[in-house]
Amino acid sequence: MFGFLQAPAAPCCGRTPDLWRGQFCGLATRMHHDFGSWSRFLINRDSTFLALAGFSDQEHPPRLSTCCNPLAKPKLIYDTGRHVEYAADITLCALGIKLRDDACDETWPRRLLAKIGERTLAPAVDKAVARLNTTGFPTATVAETILSQHEVEQSQPDALGAANPTAQAYGTIFEQHPGANSLQWRNIGTSLGKLIYWDDAWRDWTSDLRRKRFNPLSHTPAPELREMMAHEFQDFQNQIEALPDIPQKATLLQVATQTGSQIPQVNETPEQAEKKRRRREKRESEGRKWHDWCDCCYCDCTSCSSSARCCGGSSGKADACFDCGPGDSGCIDCCPCDGCSCS
Template identity: 35%
Template structure:
């Protein structure tokens, strides 16, 4: 797929999800759209028998030129509800783990957003999503960490939750035969996200005196030796599940968003030094990586000068996401901007 077309397709789903959040939960909710929820939407669209319908409209700026956005549908509504419930889980977690004004702000946020959170939970219940199980797993995260459990034990709630969230796309998209593979993909992705967060947060958690399953390995070499094998195993499981999925469209884009993004984050662990930076990259390595990017699939679309910004999967800091897939977050280039300015 040409990188320019891939950027437009991603934008259509990203902004369509933002519009769905606005429609069902209020204007404030469009700011919750993120890379993981957009990936969920893309994956659901790729599994559905019919391609998503597009509508010509603007995303956020009413005076901007209308673009193609994915019209509201069952996959968008499911992703939007998951996004709202993700915010609820984050607020509950902050209320329990943080101190002072942060804890009070999280509690106030939960109370203020009681109605939209209730609406999202209602939709998930109507879709037979195991809401209570997932909420119980996430609520039990602190108890597991208080027991100073291993990385696998600590990652289990996140892994199980992602397994259910991604696995439920089989019902929402009308592809029940894909559920086992989707569940495997979600569990592997959840483990990778938790493990990557543990790696990135190690120094901060140590400074704050907070639990981290990698504290058992005080030196960088030990942490890397303990983490890389399990990351590689999860990445292999992720690849196998993805390759076997009965996707009807957009496989190349999803591979760039998911697989190549996860590979880049695992590579980041192997390359990071004691100062928190990667080993220096030689000019030859940089040239080879660019040549193997989406530029070799551009097909004369005249957008190769900015392929790196629409490849979607540069490793980035924050959020715990495996993907850097937001053409609207200002870190891209001109060819993949959109109308999402405030």
């Protein structure tokens, strides 16, 4: 699973910073320990961002361990502390709410699968809910807010009104984080909730039309929604920049920078944006290769800044180019790999 947020990348080769990888693997390890190995598949970049929000290097030191592959070289992971436990509990609760919603709001095959899943995963979800309740987190209120989304959409609101339940829920989740309890984090969560809802509406526009389901683009033109996303993302980024000097601030800003490059352009239709997104994801999965004898890789479009093409090198130098496609953003004519540690 992948979330709305993008993983941070170093200036060259898209190498993920150690802190982000340590939080991602630490959250996976924590969920495996608390809820079973199946729960690893629920981890996404948004839940990792939540775990990182309450991180403190003094209170939660890392440990050397492997994550998914026991034969791999051990690396620093952050799997202890209330911040990662909180992110794990929120992830499980979100799954429980999703299953409850699908059991009432989908076609009969999906309703049946949702009901089966809800019963099967009830012990794990109950454990997460109970643990959150002991901290004073308003579990029932947040669940009701999210489940009210269907009722809100029945009134055919515009994009701003339709995003309110998701925005309120995310705002509460980030404000109540044990390591980040503040109004500033609530604003960050609120902005993130709006962006996630609008991005999902953008992705689902074609399928919602076909299935005759509500989509806020029916009442908010695509260029207007794109402008709203741009303004909201700027608020999201400004709130992160205004955070005090905490250890994870640089990584959070990298996440925001990478995410901003993925927001659809003003002149794109939802269909064009989704087609470009699929092409970019395919290119990223196939085009990024690690050198077999040193710590080098092909630079990808997400690592670069502007114009038309990006380059990668089989020997740590920029000697191979990948076509980004017409209208793609985040590419340059030549992306040198000066930062690679080739010898």
